[in-house]
Amino acid sequence: MRHGLAATGVVLFVCAVVALFSWLSYSDKRDRLAALTSREIADVVSYSDGYVDVRWPSGSARVAYSGGDRLVGRKAQVAFDPADPSRAVLPGSDLLVETDRALGGVTFPAAVALLVVAAGAVRVLLARRRGAPVTASVRRIRVQSGLMVRSWLEFDGPVERWVPVYYDPVLVTLPSPAPVEMRGRVAVVEGVPVYPSGRVVTRHPRGRRVDNPTRPDPETVAPTGLPAQLRVDAVFLAPAPFVGVFWAYLDGSGFTGWVTATVVAAALGLWWGAFRGSDPS
Structure with missing residues (x-):
């Protein structure tokens, strides 16, 4: 959860800075007009x-x-x-075009910030819906699909189910299988709540699978803290410069537009990794 809050904070900060400078530019041009x-x-x-x-x-x-x-x-x-x-x-003269562009520089970051906050709020509300506690037999697996690596809980039963979960170090030493207590959509592993990072699926997640061992080494050191998460999320920064080039070309905003779009895309990349529950283990 801290990872998600930190990534959301980065996006909100970047959006606020972009919107502030765009508003100052817009105000100046509006006064001239x-x-x-x-x-x-x-x-x-x-x-x-x-x-x-x-x-x-x-x-x-x-x-x-x-x-x-x-x-x-x-x-x-x-x-x-x-x-x-x-x-x-x-x-169609340059001053009018630049005024419209500056106004877009205010409205677009505001829309991005609202979307990020709304998505996070919905995810938290769904995760905190509680039901009657039940015990289930689960396996923890890691699945790599493209750039994303996520932890999943695989449920045994007549109908197999998989739930993506946010990474917690307690998952690294979870035996396969192991009984865990389910409180609604939240799994309690050794007293630690593990929150879902997506919806339940009944088909095996696509990607390369790695299972937890039947008897994990209790001395295994699990990655912890934001630095570990940032290392695995850094891969989502790679597309940002290309997004910036595309935006600058589309908008005709040149180097300033490229820098702005690159920074916003990089922040969204970090947020996307956190929102989807990237796994640094």
């Missing part, structure tokens, strides 16, 4: 170095507009500051 209260139909007369030159009866301006060469010779509505007509924007 608020002063542009006058409207006219202008002629786009030329384009050079990322700027279009526009003229209308009462003034002219040089407006930052990526790809503005396609507007040359056309008419477009211009919004400008009546006190300083050189401050102006056109539909």
Whole structure:
């Protein structure tokens, strides 16, 4: 549980920082746009170095507009500051695009944070649903599927069942099979509650299986603490730079967008490993 809370805290911190800087940028650009209260139909007369030159009866301006060469010779509505007509924007100009991008930099991290908190809350509520205590014979297995390694409890009986569980050092020395007390969906192993990290399945989990020995060595030292979890979760950081490249290309936000998307993706990668119950043993 501490692992999950720590990973959730990392995501919330990253989202808060990204949202804060995006909000500051958005506020600045919004204030600049608020002063542009006058409207006219202008002629786009030329384009050079990322700027279009526009003229209308009462003034002219040089407006930052990526790809503005396609507007040359056309008419477009211009919004400008009546006190300083050189401050102006056109539909689709860089200032409007950057304002929308900054607003997205606020709303997207907020949505991610809400999703992460909601998913964690649902998982905790489901895990804490208690039922009448029963004793069941289980085996602890480790299953590697792709980048993820998880612990599962395999239940003996007429219908075999498997439950993914969050890692706890007590699982490492659990004999196979062993009787454990089930309190709803929570297994109590040697007095330690072991919480489920997903739903019960009736088909064997996909992946490479490793069983606990029938008589584990009681002197086995099980990995403990957040450093051990971070070592196994570090593999989920690998896709983050590629996600950043894709986002920067899609959004046109350049290096800043790449850094932002990479950091958010890395935080989500750590959270995903914790949420799914990665096993460092």
